[in-house]
Amino acid sequence: MAKQVKALVVGGGAVGTSIAYHLAKAGWSDVALLERDELTSGSTWHAAGLLPLFNMGYATSHIHDYSVKFYKTLEEETGLDAGFFVVGNLRMAQTRDRMDEYQLYASTADTVGIPYEFLSPAEIKDRWPLLRTEDLIGALFHPTDGYINPADVTMAMAKGARQRGVEIIRKRQVDSYEWAGDHWIVRGTVMGERGGNLVPTEETFEIHAEHVVTATGNHAQRTAQLLGIKMPAIPVEHQFIVTEPDPALVEYRKTQPQHPVLRDADAKWYVREERGGWILGPYEEGAPARFEHGVPDSFRADLFPLDLDRIEEEYMSMIHRIPSSETVGLKDDFNGPICYTPDGNPLVGPAPGLRNMWLAEGFSFGITAAGGTGYYLAQMMVEGEAEIDMAALDPKRYGQDWMTTEYAARKNEECYDHVYILHHPDEERPACRPLRTAPAYDRQKALGAQFGCVNGFERPNYYGPLDAPDNFDHDARSFRRGGWWDHAKAEAQAIRDTAGLIDASAFAKHRISGPGATAFLDWFTTNKLPKVGRINLTYALTSTGTTRTEYTIVREAEDSYYLVSAGGVQAYDEDYLYKAIEDKEEEFGRINREDVTTRYGVFALAGPNARDILKELIVDADPDTALSNKRFPWLSMRNIELKMCPVMAIRVAYTGELGWELHHPIEMQNYLWDQLMKAGEKHGLKPVGARAQNWLRQEKSYRAFGTELGRDATPIEAGLDRFVDMDKDFYGKAEMAAKGIRSMCVTLLIDGPEDADPWGREALFDAGTKVGRLTSGGYSVAFGKQIGMGYVKPELAKVGTKLKVKMQNRLWECEIVEDSPHDPTNARIRVDG
Incomplete structure (x- = not known):
């Protein structure tokens, strides 16, 4: 066995073998893989092997698309049949909302290049007469995917890995990981068998690896404990049944090819052929999480007892959809653990707080995603x-300080029974909420706030009617303009006309100070550092020159800085920032760092009347001039007092109006909220949620991290040249310059449908050719039409260029407009008073 390797992969399922294969293919010749039992002995062996291309996420769609294409090449390379049956995938819809979901997905599929077609009920019945179709609206059909034998594809990837020099070692259980400063020491036990059980022997092993990747599937909690981290990857029971041969299907197959994989999303199941019968896989309510604290040593390729009562509704709906299946008996059943995460996406990327430790855990669709x-x-x-932004899968998207085992288990159970719900882009799932609440939560709720969840924090999305039923938010959601739309529009209009108050307490906040702070931040970020009392918007880059993080930097003193970044990526930002500090502290000098996210609340006050509202509260020798441009200019910070509340006030507004961010001690939040609401009453102040804010920032072409800004584009491609100082040296500068301009970020006004707005997932076309994609979308109260931001080919990124955007399976006219189409000179932001 290899004692020292470049990379060690731990886990021999489909995901682990794929990683080992691709590392070797990418040029790392010294790669080893450890498996505690036999290859495929985890959840891979009992997986149904489906390969659905359907996914509402951009990165995950690319991952699934690669897998489907890659698996088709394995037999030619390895000589092993991967067991891929390209039968297609028919995703049926019983409702108009379901078809809206498919049409939104289809536009995302266009951005990736995934083929699909829409079918009417009559076309479905004509192709597949065994199906009942009179209660369907239609279906989405993927002709290029299907299903695969999980064991066969895993063995084919394993052979391909071995052919490329990977050493695969079975019966090796990892017991500890130790970081030696520049590599990992991985120690463990050689496993044996006794009476059909996997048991440890007295023999041990030790491997030194520069990099380690864990792909341990259902054993993710044990892996997390060994690494000293938290990981919300916990298995949930998934059961499926196999029927005896269906005579009608057997007769049909005498002249016809295999049925496609069938999905009746509204009935919450998938069905595919299996030796003349059917496999039914339901996603029912009530499936329990298992192994919250680790998999028992006695559990190998085992299963749980079947609970037929739990899936009775789904079973009966299969009979409804395929009437010939009613008289067919059950042949076999499976109920095994499948790992989940709270949002259904796997955890792929660097482990939090650790060097050269990579995670590939939490795969609920592991066969589809493995390649x-x-x-x-x-x-x-x-x-x-x-080459794509993988932030949506990053393991640090869940905070390390607050996320618990109980939270992960309950959210994963919810995720399981949400597999086939309607995935609205504004979807808010209810389990484990509210959990993290700012003090003003109850006051906001009393005003009709309907909350979203960001990094576990409750944040108002919009303020609905005070007499709304408890389920108003759920019922109002739609792929079109839901019940919330009029409320968000009124909030956006209030900020443009009078004033609005936004709770932005979920912002991530860090304080960086000490003798080395200035030199470090100057090297770490792209923009000039602000002077004391001023602020700058700036970016930290990846090693390849793309955008890793966006910061608002407030310089509090010569060597003290207050950094504000997106609330949804607190742990993600902190990990990158703190690791960079550790790397450079010896060179630059002592650097103190502190996460102060939960120490301070933030209210964003914006609108033409914002100054007048603050004048009512500010304690100053001359309150009439305290907030003037002379004493408090745009892009500056002052420590002020609003009645009895000390506030770090920053003159900036993400909405593009006159405004301030009011950073305050969290324990005084209710007092400050009450004072602002009381003072603002006569000035037309309205509480405002995140949806209206998102619309307004697009009218100013303000890029958002996670949409326009990410690891697949540079700040230059994002059109942010003014925040990049090419006269100084900063991390990633040369790599950024070498990227050139591959695409450009633009703002578009859209003449779209009367009842829907873009969500930021739609494809852009020019003369029938896909030329880009939206990354954000919404409605503009300033222009009275839809608005969006996105990326197009550089030659098209000119003001006045007319394109088309795909919405509701139609192409709609849109036009590229100048950046900041609303108030392009920023006169409203800089207005004096």
Whole structure:
């Protein structure tokens, strides 16, 4: 066995073997893989092997697309049949809302290049007469996917890995990971068998690896404990049944090819053929989480007892959809653990707080994602970044300080029974909420706030009617303009006309200070550092020159800085920032760092009347001039007092109006909220949620991290040249310059449908050719039409260029407009008073 390797993969399922294969293919010749039992002995062996291309996420769609294409090449390379049956995938819809979901997905599929077609009920019945179709609206059909034998594809990837020099070692259980300063020491036990059980022997092993990747599937909680981190990857029971042969299907197959994989999303199941019968896989309510604290040593390729009562409704709906299945008996059943995460996306990327430790855990669709995960993770490890932004899968998207085992288990159970719900872009799932609440939560709720969840924090999305029923938010959501739309529009209009108050307490906040702070931040970020009392918007880059993080930097003193970044990526930002500080502290000098996210609340007050409201509260020798441009200019910070509340006030507004961010002691939040609401009453102040704010920032072409800003584009491509100082040296500068301009970020006004707005997932076309995609979308109260931001080919990124955007399976006219189409000179932001 190899004692020292470049990379060690721990876990021999489909995901682990794919990672080992792709690392070797990417040029790392010294790779080993450990498996505690036999290859495929985890959840891979009892997986149904489906390969659905359907996914509402951009990165995950790329991953699934790569897998489907890659698996088709394995037999030619390895000589092993991967067991891929390209039968297609028919995703049926019983409701108009379901078809709206499919049409939104289809536009996302266009951005990736995934083929699809829409079918009417009559077309479905004509192709597949065994199906009942009179209660369907239609279906989405993917002709290029289907299903695969999980064991066969895993063995084919394993052979391909061995052919490329990977050493695969079975019966090796990892017991500890130790960081030696520049590599990992991985120690463990050689496993044996006794009476059909996997048991430890007295023999041990030790491997030194520069990089380690864990792909331990259902054993993710044990892995997390060994690494000393938290990981919300916990299995949930998934059961499926196999029927005896269906005579009608057997007769049909005498002249016809295999049925496609069938999905009746509204009935919450998938069905595919199996030796003349059917496999039914339901996603029912009530499936329990298992192994919250680790998999018992006695559990190998085992299963749980079947609970038929739990899936009775789904079973009966299969009979309804395929009437010939009613008289067919059950042949076999499976109920095994499948790992989940709270949002259903796997955890792929660097482990929090650790060096050269990579996670590939929490795969609920592991066979579908295995190929693409190996490909893109290998890019991250070998080249520094993947060609697509993998932030949506980053393990640090869940905070490390607050996320608990109970939270993960309950959210994963929810995720399981949400597999086939309607996935609205504004979807808010209810389990484990509210959990993290700012003090003003109850006051906001009393005003009709309907909350979203960001990093576990409750944040108002919009303020609905005070007499709304408890389920108003759920019922109001839609792929079109839901019940919330009029409320968000009124909030956006209030900020443009009078004033609005937004709770932005979820912002991530860090304080960086000490003798080395200035030199470090100057090297770490792209923009000039602000002077004391001033602020700057700036970016930290990846090693490949793309955008890793956006910061608002407030310079409090010569060597003290207050950094504000997106609330949804607190742990993600902190990990990158703190690791960079550790790397450079010896060079630059002592650097103090502190996460102060929960120490301070933030209210954003914005609108033409914002200054007048603050004048009512500010304690100053001359309150009439305290907030003037002379004493408090745009892009500056002052420590002020609003009645009895000390506030760090920053003159900036994400909405593009006159405004301030009011950073305050969290324990005084209710007092400050009450004072602002009382003072603002006569000035037309309205509480405002995140949806209206998102619309307003697009009218100013303000890029948002996670949409326009990410690891697949540079700040220059994002059109943020003014925040990049090319006269100084900063991390990633040369790599950014070498990227050139591959695409450009633009703002578009859209003449779209009367009842819907873009969500930021739609494809852009020019003369029938896909030329870009939206990354954000919404409605503009300033222009009375839809608005969006996105990326297009550089030659098209000119003001006045007319394109088309795909919404509701139609192409709608849109036009590229100048950046900041609302108030392009910023006169409203800089107004004096």
